[in-house]
Amino acid sequence: MIANGDIDSPQRAAQVLRETGADAVMVGRAAQGRPWIFREIGHFLATGETLPAPAIGEVRDILLDHLQALHAFYGEEQGVRIARKHLGWYAKDQPENMAFRAVVNRAQTACEQILLTRDYFDALQAGTQPALYAA
Numbered sequence: 001m002i003a004n005g006d007i008d009s010p011q012r013a014a015q016v017l018r019e020t021g022a023d024a025v026m027v028g029r030a031a032q033g034r035p036w037i038f039r040e041i042g043h044f045l046a047t048g049e050t051l052p053a054p055a056i057g058e059v060r061d062i063l064l065d066h067l068q069a070l071h072a073f074y075g076e077e078q079g080v081r082i083a084r085k086h087l088g089w090y091a092k093d094q095p096e097n098m099a100f101r102a103v104v105n106r107a108q109t110a111c112e113q114i115l116l117t118r119d120y121f122d123a124l125q126a127g128t129q130p131a132l133y134a135a
């Protein structure tokens with residue numbers, strides 16, 4: 001038996017497992033743009049401790065791998081289109097994300113999408129405003 005629905009944190013996963021007696025939990029929307037939620041839940045269930053949020057450089061690396069996997073799996077045209085919604089989910093809690101999305105959504109090629117994404121997250125990691133995207 002797998003419990004599912006509105007599980008958006010390790011604490012919530014533990015609570016649902018406790019209250020339902022289910023064998024496992026399944027996470028949908030809360031994993032969008034946040035795939036490390038699975039290791040956070042696993043760690044919390046195993047140790048009772050909360051993992052720190054991933055550093056921006058790790059978010060960048062996970063996202064770039066994800067983009068490459070989408071491009072490889074769906075092919076360039078469809079992959080670039082499908083990747084746009086994932087970019088929105090990953091960026092939603094980052095500064096200047098609306099400007100980033102406006103720019104990156106115009107990317108037509110896999111290469112362009114990856115370079116724009118890498119530059120945006122590199123600027124965030126360097127602590128500089130990703131001013132490139134403000135125009």
Ligand SMILES: Cc1cc2nc3c(=O)[nH]c(=O)nc-3n(C[C@H](O)[C@H](O)[C@H](O)COP(=O)(O)O)c2cc1C
Pocket residue numbers: 004005006007026027028029030
């Ligand atoms: C992008 C997305 C795709 C989904 N696709 C399916 C599907 O193909 N079949 C299905 O039974 N449920 C599907 N669902 C529903 C989820 O399995 C889940 O029941 C629902 O999202 C509630 O869980 P959540 O609160 O963790 O998102 C999908 C949900 C999302 C967000």
